Amino acid sequence: MEENKSAAEQPDYIKPKKNRAPIFIVTIFLLLVAVVFFYYQNQQLEGEKQRQFQEILATQAKLDSISDELDIRIQTIRELGGDIDTLEAIKAQLEADKKQLLVDAQYQRGRIAKLNNRVDGYKELLLLKDEEIKQLQILNEQLSEENTTLKVEKNQLNQTVKQLEENKKELASKVAYASRLQLEGMKIIAINDKGKEREDGEYRNRHIEQLKIQFTVVENEIAPIEGKELLLRVIAPDGNVLFDVTRGSGSFTFENREMFYTAKQEILYDRNSQLVSFLYTKGSEYAIGQHKVEVYTDDYLMGKGSFMVK
Numbered sequence: 528m529e530e531n532k533s534a535a536e537q538p539d540y541i542k543p544k545k546n547r548a549p550i551f552i553v554t555i556f557l558l559l560v561a562v563v564f565f566y567y568q569n570q571q572l573e574g575e576k577q578r579q580f581q582e583i584l585a586t587q588a589k590l591d592s593i594s595d596e597l598d599i600r601i602q603t604i605r606e607l608g609g610d611i612d613t614l615e616a617i618k619a620q621l622e623a624d625k626k627q628l629l630v631d632a633q634y635q636r637g638r639i640a641k642l643n644n645r646v647d648g649y650k651e652l653l654l655l656k657d658e659e660i661k662q663l664q665i666l667n668e669q670l671s672e673e674n675t676t677l678k679v680e681k682n683q684l685n686q687t688v689k690q691l692e693e694n695k696k697e698l699a700s701k702v703a704y705a706s707r708l709q710l711e712g713m714k715i716i717a718i719n720d721k722g723k724e725r726e727d728g729e730y731r732n733r734h735i736e737q738l739k740i741q742f743t744v745v746e747n748e749i750a751p752i753e754g755k756e757l758l759l760r761v762i763a764p765d766g767n768v769l770f771d772v773t774r775g776s777g778s779f780t781f782e783n784r785e786m787f788y789t790a791k792q793e794i795l796y797d798r799n800s801q802l803v804s805f806l807y808t809k810g811s812e813y814a815i816g817q818h819k820v821e822v823y824t825d826d827y828l829m830g831k832g833s834f835m836v837k
Contacts, residue, residue, distance in 0.1 A: 607663035706750040710830035713742040729835040740805040758788040764816030
């Protein structure tokens with residue numbers, strides 16, 4: 528009893544201390560668990576962020592690829608003459624999605640999945656547009672064949688028109704040639720100073736006071752009824768034309784060159800044959816030798832003759 532009493536009566540400062548080690552160990556363990564949990568959770572978050580980043584990059588690549596494909600389809604359909612309004616609107620939406628994807632790096636998986644689904648939709652659209660392109664290509668081939676046929680027909684028609692024009696020109700040329708006036712029965716008569724006429728074709732100067740050139744303009748039913756200007760050329764043996772302005776000489780154009788005429792006379796041609804006479808007074812002696820006589824009208828030669836001076 529005394530021993531127990533003695534123990535109970537002992538002062539507090541000599542009471543034995545409690546063991547706190549288990550509490551410390553539990554606390555340390557809990558802290559370690561918390562550290563491990565937060566580390567694991569952080570690793571999970573980092574992994575999730577990395578996966579999301581990779582998904583964003585993959586989605587961005589898909590969108591870029593789809594954008595390039597859309598550009599090709601738009602260009603092809605535009606060249607084929609198809610409607611590109613819908614594709615251009617889709618291209619604008621796709622570009623907006625790409626910008627939004629770059630701006631918002633924290634896209635949720637659901638948004639990324641939605642974009643992936645939209646990418647799948649874009650792919651299906653591209654397949655549909657490929658089919659549309661095939662149809663447009665077939666249509667353009669048909670149109671090209673029809674256009675080629677039309678070109679061939681047009682060329683044939685042009686050839687026909689050209690041939691008709693050539694035939695028309697040829698006919699007009701033949702008509703113009705057939706409508707030319709011709710002369711026949713040319714007589715070159717020498718008249719002396721006493722009015723006596725000689726018609727043998729060879730004359731001496733004393734026999735030629737005047738020259739009388741006489742011929743008949745033959746009948747031509749094709750020629751137009753109109754006034755005609757007949758030009759007479761008397762050509763000396765040296766090749767020079769007898770020319771005297773005071774006696775009505777002048778010049779005209781024949782085959783793009785200037786030629787001189789000795790005398791001229793106007794007649795009214797009515798498609799019937801008619802007799803025409805020129806009287807020419809030289810006023811001086813003629814050169815010895817053969818002289819040529821030519822008659823022109825409308826820039827063509829009607830006929831010719833000659834006489835000799837001895």
